[in-house]
Amino acid sequence: MDIPRIFTITESKHRIHNPFTPDKYDTLGRVLRLEPGARVLDLGSGSGEMLCTWARDFGITGTGVDMSRLFSEQAKRRAEELDVAGQVRFLHDNATGYVAEEKVDIAACIGATWIGGGVAGAIELLSKSLVPNGILLIGEPYWRRKPQSEAAIKECHAGALSDFLMLPELLAWFGDLGYDVVEMVLADLEGWDRYEAAKWLTMRRWLEDNPDDDFAQDVRRHLSSEPTRYAAYTREYVGWGVFALMAR
Template identity: 35%
Template sequence: MEEHELVSITQGGFAIMNPTTPEKVLAAGRAAGLREGSRVVEIGCGNGTILALWGREYGVSGLGIESREDACRRAEETFRAAGPGGRLRVRCMDAREYVSDEPFDCAASIGASHIHGGFAATLDALLDLVHDEGSVVIGDRFWRSDRIPPEFARAWPDVPTGYEVLGTAREAGLDLAAVIRADGADWDRYESGIWQSVLSWLGAHPDHPDRDSMIDYLHRLQDEYFGYGREYMDWALFVMVPGFW
């Protein structure tokens, strides 16, 4: 099954396609210094919920970049419901090809670091989109420590440790203003939502040619989660601002 279709099936109905909450998203926006009139770009905006939250709470204007057409349509609906027309908009395209006409006050990538190939590459891409005093918000997975069983670490070679995230930010000339972590309930809700979406799809498609692969996918996700994800994997919103050195 094509990757975009798989994401739409498993997470397309989620308000936030990550193990976090609206309250934590708003806390990240506050730490990033969002305020009335701030210009924000979000790479991989999904259905637009995060930008809509920041728009309603902080009065930002925002641009979401999203490649899945069904998500773009949902984002447009979300933005229309969020408030004044034109303040939030979506551009349906490959984020790697996006070039801004002018720098933003904040650039975000929430659960979308795979687009650019990991945390460090995503940070570089976002820094290209903000001015010198701009902030960056990245929501991403990270290992709880550097003592991860090799068989698990090899399955996720691009995942850094939390300490490596800190080092990457400092190397880019940034200070870490906040880390807002997912808790166990956030993880359980997110993972369970994916399982339920797959089970619902299986129930509705008894004769689909991809049925067996979807069953294998479901069981692999559950094996990963209970085998090591719950114990070793973490997720957080990292808020980074220009360093004072």
């Protein structure tokens, strides 16, 4: 069980696998008014940066679940590095269908809503682990500007224009699903650059170290095309944020 290899190569040096920066996660923790001992579940936890830094800075406890073997091991090492291994644990597992044994105060799916078949399904799954009046966190893209061609939509890694909503539409949709939006923290262009551009040096170094690997041609194609694609499309059209929701 693992994620596609291209991600474990391009994001192998990432601590955060989305367009957030450490400052954004700190802001998110502060606006959520995290208190020591708060229990957090993170489905699709990646390399564990959110849980680890929140354990260090706010005193939370938590569980992260991710199907990447590499990222799960990185998360465990990060917990040890920050001396919070007694507060957080990380499971290498498929988060699809995962429900916490003990109800949590905050249940999060940050950029991995595919585990529920989309946003609505991810919300339904997370709600099964949540205490009454707990907070759900959903990390999701939205259109900053709508692309005007099918080709541009594809270059934004969307299957169709309807895959993403404009920000006001996304917020309204959460309401339609029966949730109040009680906070949001949005990524900025610096966060997008750090997330995307960091992949390019990682790919170049990987190619230098693995010239005869069967996957080298795929990585070379990505490195040759991604900077231009990102600058022309994702950076121009796609926003991303984490939205805090409470059931009505």
